[in-house]
Amino acid sequence: MTTATVPVTITINGEPRELGVAPSRTLLDVLRNEAGLTGTKKGCDVGDCGACTVLLDDVPVNSCLVLAVEANGRRVTTIEGIAPDPDRLHPLQENFMALGASQCGFCTPGIIVMAKALLDRNPNPTEEEIRFGLAGNICRCTGYTKIVEAIQVTARQMAADAGKPA
Known part of the structure; x- marks a missing residue:
């Protein structure tokens, strides 16, 4: 039995993509399998761990809980698309590497995407605000300090x- 597909247009990391997806497919599975963007990780697949965090119209969501058809006509930003320049890493990515903020790295894409959303809405968060902002992202390796x-x-x-002249 063949599952019918629905046409959706999703702007993924700034690039409009036309995809045919089964109505029951999650955004996570479509990003990984149809769009070939494997940076977003499938962890728990029930919205508890945050490994699959992406930005949907600049709002962090667990992509394992969003149907791909719900993203039709919307913008999705994955870990592959957070850098302002495709030839450079985002400063969060650079600092996570420089400061050893990840160990196995499985949770890191979701945490970095969540941190980007946090800094976009609050460019000067306190430690408490950072810890609260990351509450939905679980890292099994670190103590979160780094x-x-x-x-x-x-x-x-x-x-x-931001304070420097251009």
């Missing part, structure tokens, strides 16, 4: 860069 530090360093760098 993750929080990388976000704090990024916030300071971005604030300093």
Whole structure:
């Protein structure tokens, strides 16, 4: 039995994509399998771990809980698309590497996407605001100290860069 597909147009990382998807397919599965973007991870597949976090119209969501058809006509940003310049990493990505904020790295894409959303709405978060903002993203390897530090360093760098003349 063949499952019928529905045409959807999703702007993924700034690029409009036309896809035929089964109505029951999650955004996570479509991003990974049809769009070939494997940075977004499938962790628990029930919305508890945050490994699949993406931005849907700039709002963080667990892509395992969103049907791909719900993203029709909307913008999705994955870990592959958060950098402002395709030839450079986002400052969060650079600082996570420089400060050792990940160990196995499985949770890291979701945490970085969530941190980007946090910094976009609050460019100078306190440690408590960072920890609260990441509450839906589980890391099984670290104690979060280096993750929080990388976000704090990024916030300071971005604030300093914003104050510089172009």
